[in-house]
Amino acid sequence: MHSHLNEAAAVPAALSAFLRGVERRGALFAELQCGDRDAGDTALAAALRAFRNHAGELAMAGWPRRFWSLLVSAPPLRQASALAHWPPGLQSLAPLDSAARRALLLRLVAGLPEEEAALVLGLDTTVYQQALADACPRDANGQPDAQAWRSLAEAIQQQLRDLPPERLARLARLREEAIAGIRHERPRVGTASAAPREPAATSIRRRWPWVALVLGACALGLAATWWWPRGEAPSTADSVLEQGVQRLRDEVEIGREELPEQAPAARFDATTALLAHPDFELVMDAQEEALARDADFHAWYMAGANAVGEEAMPTIESPVADSTGAAETSDAQF
Numbered sequence: 473m474h475s476h477l478n479e480a481a482a483v484p485a486a487l488s489a490f491l492r493g494v495e496r497r498g499a500l501f502a503e504l505q506c507g508d509r510d511a512g513d514t515a516l517a518a519a520l521r522a523f524r525n526h527a528g529e530l531a532m533a534g535w536p537r538r539f540w541s542l543l544v545s546a547p548p549l550r551q552a553s554a555l556a557h558w559p560p561g562l563q564s565l566a567p568l569d570s571a572a573r574r575a576l577l578l579r580l581v582a583g584l585p586e587e588e589a590a591l592v593l594g595l596d597t598t599v600y601q602q603a604l605a606d607a608c609p610r611d612a613n614g615q616p617d618a619q620a621w622r623s624l625a626e627a628i629q630q631q632l633r634d635l636p637p638e639r640l641a642r643l644a645r646l647r648e649e650a651i652a653g654i655r656h657e658r659p660r661v662g663t664a665s666a667a668p669r670e671p672a673a674t675s676i677r678r679r680w681p682w683v684a685l686v687l688g689a690c691a692l693g694l695a696a697t698w699w700w701p702r703g704e705a706p707s708t709a710d711s712v713l714e715q716g717v718q719r720l721r722d723e724v725e726i727g728r729e730e731l732p733e734q735a736p737a738a739r740f741d742a743t744t745a746l747l748a749h750p751d752f753e754l755v756m757d758a759q760e761e762a763l764a765r766d767a768d769f770h771a772w773y774m775a776g777a778n779a780v781g782e783e784a785m786p787t788i789e790s791p792v793a794d795s796t797g798a799a800e801t802s803d804a805q806f
Contacts, residue, residue, distance in 0.1 A: 487527050488651060490535055491520060495643045498543055500631055501581040504565055505549045505573060507556025513646065515546035520650030540582055540592045544574055561627035564609055564620070575600060576607035580628050 498519065502512030519542040523535075530538055543549070551570050558565050565573055578589040590600035609620035635643075649655075763770070 484651070486532060487524060488647070490527075490532075490539075491523075491647045491650065492644075494536070494539055495520075495647055496632055496635060496640075497582055498539070499635075499639075499643055500628070501577050502543065502546070502549055504558065504562065504577055504581065504628075505544075505570070506551070506553045507558055507566070508548075508553030511548040511553045511555075513642070515543065515548040517646050517650060517655075518546055519543040520647060521653065521655070524650050524653070536584075537588065537592055540578065540584065544578070544592060549574075559627075559631065562624070562631070564624060568607055572603055572607035575603035579604060580625050581632075 495516070498516050499512065502515045503509045504512075506512055506515070519539065522542050523539050526538060527535060549570075556566070565576075568576070575589070575593070578584050578592060579586070582589070584592065586600060586604070587597055590597045593600060595603070605616070609617045609624060611617040611620070
């Protein structure tokens with residue numbers, strides 16, 4: 473019992489420590505994948521929040537794979553942002569397609585082995601290795617450039633080490649919001665910070681003239697309904713409101729036309745009448761119809777036969793014992 477409570481209490485602490493360990497790499501991966509820091513932070517915040525919801529269901533050994541799987545599948549990272557740009561030294565990432573850039577960054581930014589990166593992407597190891605080869609820098613002859621690869625890896629590590637303090641504070645805030653389950657709102661481009669709200673009393677004083685104007689207009693409208701002259705009904709010419717629309721008149725002529733009398737039987741022939749008969753099955757069975765027509769006679773006959781039979785039945789009295797114990801039999805009537 474106590475061990476389960478200790479494990480439950482240790483999960484938030486372990487979760488915070490794990491997120492603190494991956495937030496730098498996750499932020500740089502998201503930024504370099506889409507080329508936009510704000511869009512990358514939005515994807516990172518969503519992945520942190522989703523991971524927080526699933527962490528309790530997983531063993532801690534499976535946390536890295538689940539975190540990176542959530543991050544690489546974030547919608548903002550599926551393609552480069554419209555405002556995409558890459559820092560100096562990382563310009564070779566720009567011409568890569570999203571799949572190749574994703575494979576390269578999982579290796580150089582996330583630091584995952586090839587087998588683990590392939591599992592994160594849901595690929596076979598050979599397929600991932602081919603994607604990684606496609607993303608490898610090339611020399612003038614189109615061959616893999618080992619020096620350019622080392623330079624790219626060093627530039628990425630330099631970016632990880634040189635995150636400014638305000639950037640680290642922002643990542644810490646994203647981590648705390650994710651642990652608390654708070655949704656991160658991406659800042660809108662070109663919007664100024666919200667102005668301080670004016671005091672309530674000032675707002676009420678500014679609104680009062682408009683309120684008085686509306687109340688006055690309502691009062692005038694109510695008074696007009698009582699003072700407006702009520703003349704005679706408008707003429708037929710004035711009753712036309714617009715083309716095709718007229719006022720209702722007091723008397724409306726309604727035309728009537730008597731329908732010719734016609735017997736219902738004239739609507740169908742004898743065959744149709746037979747098919748529509750409610751007792752069609754009985755009518756088509758002559759024997760059953762005859763029995764049905766004489767049902768009252770048969771009922772009376774059976775009732776009389778039962779009565780006669782009961783009267784004709786003999787009456788037999790049961791033996792009665794006398795005072796001496798001898799049994800006597802009463803007269804039987806036949």
